[in-house]
Amino acid sequence: MTTKAFYDRPAMSDIWGVAASLASRVTEMRTDVLVLGGGMAAYRAAVAARNEGVEVVLAYRGRGASPYVIGFNAPLGHSDDRDSPDVYFDDMVRGGYGLNDRRLVRRLAHGAADAYRELQALGVPFAMQAEGGRALQRHLSGNSYARSVYVPDGTGRAVIDTLIRHARTLGVVERGGEKVIGLLHGDAGVQGALLWKPHTEQLTLVRARTVVVAMGGLGQLYADSTYPVDVAGDACAMAYEAGATLIDMEFMQFEPVVTIWPSQCRGMEMPTAMLGDGAQLRNAAGERFMLRYNPPHAERQIEKARMALYIQQEIDEGRGLPEGGVWFDATSLDAATRESYVSHCSRLRAAGVDPANQAVIVAPAAHSAMGGILIDDCGWTGVTGLYAAGEACGGVHGASRIAGNGCSDTLVFGAVAGRHAARAARALDRTNEEPINASLRALSRWWGEQQDDPVPLKQHIRQTVAGHAGIWRCATGLSQGLTTLEQINVKLQSMRARTLAGAVALLETERMTRCAIMVLAAALQRTESRGAHQRTDFPQIDTRWLTHLSFDRYGKFSPREIPIH
Numbered sequence: 001m002t003t004k005a006f007y008d009r010p011a012m013s014d015i016w017g018v019a020a021s022l023a024s025r026v027t028e029m030r031t032d033v034l035v036l037g038g039g040m041a042a043y044r045a046a047v048a049a050r051n052e053g054v055e056v057v058l059a060y061r062g063r064g065a066s067p068y069v070i071g072f073n074a075p076l077g078h079s080d081d082r083d084s085p086d087v088y089f090d091d092m093v094r095g096g097y098g099l100n101d102r103r104l105v106r107r108l109a110h111g112a113a114d115a116y117r118e119l120q121a122l123g124v125p126f127a128m129q130a131e132g133g134r135a136l137q138r139h140l141s142g143n144s145y146a147r148s149v150y151v152p153d154g155t156g157r158a159v160i161d162t163l164i165r166h167a168r169t170l171g172v173v174e175r176g177g178e179k180v181i182g183l184l185h186g187d188a189g190v191q192g193a194l195l196w197k198p199h200t201e202q203l204t205l206v207r208a209r210t211v212v213v214a215m216g217g218l219g220q221l222y223a224d225s226t227y228p229v230d231v232a233g234d235a236c237a238m239a240y241e242a243g244a245t246l247i248d249m250e251f252m253q254f255e256p257v258v259t260i261w262p263s264q265c266r267g268m269e270m271p272t273a274m275l276g277d278g279a280q281l282r283n284a285a286g287e288r289f290m291l292r293y294n295p296p297h298a299e300r301q302i303e304k305a306r307m308a309l310y311i312q313q314e315i316d317e318g319r320g321l322p323e324g325g326v327w328f329d330a331t332s333l334d335a336a337t338r339e340s341y342v343s344h345c346s347r348l349r350a351a352g353v354d355p356a357n358q359a360v361i362v363a364p365a366a367h368s369a370m371g372g373i374l375i376d377d378c379g380w381t382g383v384t385g386l387y388a389a390g391e392a393c394g395g396v397h398g399a400s401r402i403a404g405n406g407c408s409d410t411l412v413f414g415a416v417a418g419r420h421a422a423r424a425a426r427a428l429d430r431t432n433e434e435p436i437n438a439s440l441r442a443l444s445r446w447w448g449e450q451q452d453d454p455v456p457l458k459q460h461i462r463q464t465v466a467g468h469a470g471i472w473r474c475a476t477g478l479s480q481g482l483t484t485l486e487q488i489n490v491k492l493q494s495m496r497a498r499t500l501a502g503a504v505a506l507l508e509t510e511r512m513t514r515c516a517i518m519v520l521a522a523a524l525q526r527t528e529s530r531g532a533h534q535r536t537d538f539p540q541i542d543t544r545w546l547t548h549l550s551f552d553r554y555g556k557f558s559p560r561e562i563p564i565h
């Protein structure tokens with residue numbers, strides 16, 4: 001694989017010249033801890049840091065995946081007293097096919113119940129049993145016992161709203177609707193970040209003693225995903241640029257039944273619980289194909305990950321619909337059962353499709369990244385001043401995450417990273433400050449006379465990743481995908497922009513390309529099938545691969561194996 005184009009830069013004097021002229025537009029501010037992101041990991045980090053008595057600024061673009069959370073794991077033992085942190089630990093390692101970083105798993109196993117109690121004390125209205133102050137807990141796939149706590153009207157929204165209110169009470173300074181353009185980094189590590197308010201010429205350099213990156217996973221790297229648009233791999237790309245290591249980039253979990261028609265509902269997960277209630281999956285010929293793969297249960301008694309593999313196989317072998325999916329048919333359900341899925345039924349009807357008499361079209365879609373920034377059990381990335389938390393990080397879930405664990409991860413490690421970033425902020429010597437221009441280098445590199453539009457390239461990247469590093473992978477497809485990404489990159493390197501918005505778009509496209517190459521390169525290197533990484537040419541799990549593939553700035557794009565802890 002050639003990596004040359006990424007490192008062929010225009011003369012540094014040109015870049016510094018543009019950076020110097022851009023510097024006049026930059027306003028500066030200072031804080032102790034800067035938290036990047038506006039989801040649960042970020043707010044948990046901000047609150048924990050503020051509780052340590054330091055000044056905190058939190059900057060974000062949107063709310064990310066957090067508001068969509070239905071429930072999260074906490075081994076309280078309220079619904080089944082056999083549950084404990086030790087059982088939860090074992091579930092995670094089994095579900096992650098042994099690849100999990102045990103230090104992180106231990107932290108999560110012993111921290112999730114505390115996170116639940118802290119949120120409850122702040123007023124999150126969790127579903128409770130009628131008596132005894134005990135939570136109602138649901139049994140999700142991959143968990144030995146019922147341990148998912150939830151809020152009936154929407155867990156993610158309730159948790160994030162409560163955290164926002166609490167952060168405001170504590171005096172966290174929020175900067176909403178701003179894009180992080182890059183980290184301010186140099187020999188003394190990370191010292192802040194550059195922010196841009198879209199549709200304006202306003203740039204702000206927030207200087208900070210330490211930074212917590214909590215900007216979510218890789219979602220929008222895939223053509224079809226359940227992620228909102230503001231989660232596109234920026235956390236990984238920026239941390240990598242600052243010297244952090246990325247691991248497990250090849251592992252992406254797919255949700256099996258995500259709507260592709262009606263198009264207004266594209267990206268909406270259909271509930272797999274509805275299949276348990278009797279809804280059916282059919283291919284283009286009307287065949288209930290799951291009977292073939294999972295007799296006699298068909299859509300029932302099967303792991304979500306396996307169901308996703310079979311649906312994709314049906315599509316890949318030409319038995320899917322022209323739209324690229326299969327039918328999800330809920331017409332045979334009795335009305336009361338069907339209508340109990342209130343929001344799904346109403347969203348479909350608003351799009352002109354009545355699930356009582358019409359099927360919808362679904363296909364697997366990217367849902368959850370297991371890979372990301374390498375951290376220790378204090379949330380430290382190994383780069384001075386740089387901490388990270390939430391879906392931006394890799395390691396805790398191993399090769400596949402058990403249901404309900406994305407949110408638990410963000411809640412526990414958000415607080416861990418915030419607390420340790422605050423302590424480090426007090427201890428670090430920050431007398432050597434990086435100049436403003438250092439934060440503008442990455443942006444300046446795209447300045448020029450033309451105004452090129454990278455949107456078609458972004459779309460091409462997404463299709464390439466979905467097409468070649470989807471649910472099934474093989475060497476031929478991955479190699480072709482890498483060639484395509486290299487070609488995209490060559491084209492991108494010749495593009496320039498005359499405006500700030502244009503330069504930001506080109507920089508984002510470069511970062512997407514970088515992450516995409518890492519996903520495909522790692523998937524090509526891992527010649528086995530494990531968890532969320534399934535190779536048609538290497539269908540077996542292979543104990544020799546019980547190791548992480550990692551990328552660091554100094555090794556450029558050559559994946560390096562590191563043993564699991």
Ligand SMILES: Cc1cc2nc3c(=O)[nH]c(=O)nc-3n(C[C@H](O)[C@H](O)[C@H](O)COP(=O)(O)OP(=O)(O)OC[C@H]3O[C@@H](n4cnc5c(N)ncnc54)[C@H](O)[C@@H]3O)c2cc1C
Binds near residue numbers: 036038072231408
């Ligand atoms: C549809 C859906 C349903 C889910 N359901 C569940 C569930 O029921 N249970 C569960 O445990 N997990 C669930 N998950 C996973 C879970 O939502 C995530 O793992 C978790 O919310 C990640 O939280 P986070 O704070 O790390 O990132 P996010 O919540 O994704 O937040 C990322 C933040 O970073 C910001 N950001 C990103 N890039 C930039 C930038 N360049 N500049 C400024 N800001 C930026 C975003 O705007 C956002 O505020 C679900 C995920 C999806 C997509």
